[in-house]
Amino acid sequence: MSKPRALSCPLCGGVVAPPLSTRRLVCDYCARPLYYTGEDFTPRFSLLPRMDDADHQRACRGLLSHPLAPADLSRRSVLLRKRRTYLPFYLLTGKRGGVLATGREKMATRLPGADLTPERIGSGSIAGTAFQQHRREVLVEEDSRVVVGDFKYVYPASALEGWDILDTDLRDAVSANLESAVSVTLAELSRDADVVDPDIPLERIVEKGVGAGSATKGTMALLELEVAVIYVPVMVFSFRYGRQTFTVTLDELRGSRLAGEMPFRSDWAYMLAIPVVAGLGFVLGNLFALAAQVSLHEWVVSPGLTRAAVFLGLIATGVLTIGLQAAWLLMRTPLVVKVTPAGPRVERAGAPPKNPFAPANALLSFLVKAALTSKRRTSWWDT
Amino acid sequence: MSAGALLAPLVCSRCGKDLDGGGGARIFLCRPCGLASYGADPAQVYPLRYVTATSGSGAPDLFAPFWRVAGEFSWRTEDRRKQRVYQGLQPLGPLLFPAFWNPRAAYYDDLTLLYARRPERIALRPGNEPLLDGMRHPKALDELARLAWLAYFDRSADVTGVEARFELKDLVYVGVPFFKRDGRFEDGVLGCKVPPAFFSR
Numbered sequence: 001m002s003k004p005r006a007l008s009c010p011l012c013g014g015v016v017a018p019p020l021s022t023r024r025l026v027c028d029y030c031a032r033p034l035y036y037t038g039e040d041f042t043p044r045f046s047l048l049p050r051m052d053d054a055d056h057q058r059a060c061r062g063l064l065s066h067p068l069a070p071a072d073l074s075r076r077s078v079l080l081r082k083r084r085t086y087l088p089f090y091l092l093t094g095k096r097g098g099v100l101a102t103g104r105e106k107m108a109t110r111l112p113g114a115d116l117t118p119e120r121i122g123s124g125s126i127a128g129t130a131f132q133q134h135r136r137e138v139l140v141e142e143d144s145r146v147v148v149g150d151f152k153y154v155y156p157a158s159a160l161e162g163w164d165i166l167d168t169d170l171r172d173a174v175s176a177n178l179e180s181a182v183s184v185t186l187a188e189l190s191r192d193a194d195v196v197d198p199d200i201p202l203e204r205i206v207e208k209g210v211g212a213g214s215a216t217k218g219t220m221a222l223l224e225l226e227v228a229v230i231y232v233p234v235m236v237f238s239f240r241y242g243r244q245t246f247t248v249t250l251d252e253l254r255g256s257r258l259a260g261e262m263p264f265r266s267d268w269a270y271m272l273a274i275p276v277v278a279g280l281g282f283v284l285g286n287l288f289a290l291a292a293q294v295s296l297h298e299w300v301v302s303p304g305l306t307r308a309a310v311f312l313g314l315i316a317t318g319v320l321t322i323g324l325q326a327a328w329l330l331m332r333t334p335l336v337v338k339v340t341p342a343g344p345r346v347e348r349a350g351a352p353p354k355n356p357f358a359p360a361n362a363l364l365s366f367l368v369k370a371a372l373t374s375k376r377r378t379s380w381w382d383t
Numbered sequence: 384m385s386a387g388a389l390l391a392p393l394v395c396s397r398c399g400k401d402l403d404g405g406g407g408a409r410i411f412l413c414r415p416c417g418l419a420s421y422g423a424d425p426a427q428v429y430p431l432r433y434v435t436a437t438s439g440s441g442a443p444d445l446f447a448p449f450w451r452v453a454g455e456f457s458w459r460t461e462d463r464r465k466q467r468v469y470q471g472l473q474p475l476g477p478l479l480f481p482a483f484w485n486p487r488a489a490y491y492d493d494l495t496l497l498y499a500r501r502p503e504r505i506a507l508r509p510g511n512e513p514l515l516d517g518m519r520h521p522k523a524l525d526e527l528a529r530l531a532w533l534a535y536f537d538r539s540a541d542v543t544g545v546e547a548r549f550e551l552k553d554l555v556y557v558g559v560p561f562f563k564r565d566g567r568f569e570d571g572v573l574g575c576k577v578p579p580a581f582f583s584r
Contacts, residue, residue: 093484
């Protein structure tokens with residue numbers, strides 16, 4: 001059933017707005033207290049942020065000056081927007097209870113043809129029997145356990161994929177900080193923050209979460225179920241760096257980094273690519289110097305040298321192709337620094353550019369195949 | 384259901400005065416009549432009483448609402464050994480189940496059993512002090528009471544094969560006094576200590 005847009009006061013007939021945070025309402029016309037009896041009502045609570053401006057600055061400074069980020073990121077970044085956002089979570093609490101039939105394991109000694117009823121275990125007749133006839137067995141005795149258990153589940157009430165947030169990160173934080181939950185109205189929350197609406201149907205959460213839990217417990221019955229929405233504060237920072245904009249989200253309950261993306265320090269790629277290219281130059285230079293020591297005539301007439309030349313040529317081509325491709329990929333692949341609760345890490349932001357070394361790869365592949373097959377038959381250069 | 388039927392006036396079914404209760408409450412109080420009602424249902428009306436503080440000094444810092452469940456617990460088992468054990472147990476007094484919302488609900492059962500084992504300490508009186516918002520629906524209280532008794536029995540002898548039922552005789556909405564001591568709360572009945580988060584207003 002969809003929520004009514006307006007209700008009427010049963011006492012004076014005046015129009016009353018539907019409740020948002022509490023079932024208790026007051027009629028604007030007759031000022032009498034009213035109670036909303038609809039089943040679709042869910043109380044709302046909020047967790048209190050534990051970070052102030054100084055904490056925000058400290059956290060952002062630490063992120064922007066991270067070694068993986070550009071060296072001038074903290075200096076050149078401009079804060080475009082800083083906005084608290086409340087993410088909704090369902091808090092399902094209640095009681096589940098029942099008498100569970102559980103078995104109690106007990107070690108027993110079995111005699112051939114002995115009665116294994118629990119009353120007979122360990123009796124004198126068994127104790128007096130010869131040792132060789134004893135056989136130890138595990139018996140399961142009937143046993144029950146009375147369980148009146150509280151349960152508490154926290155589930156995201158809104159799809160967090162768009163936020164690039166793993167819900168387990170925040171669910172743990174919600175569970176650990178429930179002590180600071182305070183009753184709120186949406187008006188209070190939205191005064192200085194954005195509020196994300198719950199968009200995951202509660203029925204699905206109850207069915208998948210609590211229902212599944214009850215089923216696994218066998219005879220456990222759901223005695224009570226209370227549902228509340230808990231709003232969790234996160235702080236979203238938007239920065240501009242050159243032509244790029246990026247956002248970082250902080251968990252304001254634990255003061256930790258939650259999600260976001262930062263530019264990658266691309267000079268790392270160049271700094272890695274330069275030694276690769278330098279190494280290539282060194283290897284190839286030495287190969288050519290080696291080759292230059294032998295005269296052209298000797299290369300042609302000596303089969304051993306010819307083979308060596310082909311081998312060296314293959315090695316040189318392979319090293320050159322692989323090295324240049326590695327350098328190319330390092331420099332041209334779009335990389336970003338992903339902010340995660342575990343710490344920043346480098347990730348590929350998009351597909352790598354089209355490989356310009358494809359013809360060289362094909363040639364190298366052909367040559368390697370030829371060299372491998374030549375071991376099984378006469379080499380073409382021997383004929 | 385029409386939109387109008389979704390709203391009920393929060394007035395006492397006896398005296399017609401406005402009922403008292405906070406924003407998060409589902410249980411509302413009529414102070415002049417000394418009654419509590421769940422929602423706005425006039426059919427679900429219960430006496431409102433307060434537990435007299437027997438420990439702690441001065442005025443309590445808050446009163447937390449509990450359902451005081453009194454009734455008759457009966458059981459049957461063929462096992463003579465169990466019969467002897469159960470008959471030798473100290474009978475429990477009325478069971479007090481918290482009626483307020485609490486994120487750390489595990490403390491419920493501890494207090495319920497502790498209070499039930501010392502029924503002489505639970506003296507009721509009329510009162511007018513403010514109460515925390517009550518939320519718990521009383522519909523499952525008889526089953527909770529049955530299980531609480533069975534759990535008590537199970538501590539002494541396994542309850543396999545024991546048939547038990549609880550017949551609810553009397554249900555009272557009571558305010559239990561709590562005192563704030565050194566950043567924690569201490570109840571005014573047995574002096575049990577609970578963290579401040581026990582009461583989430």
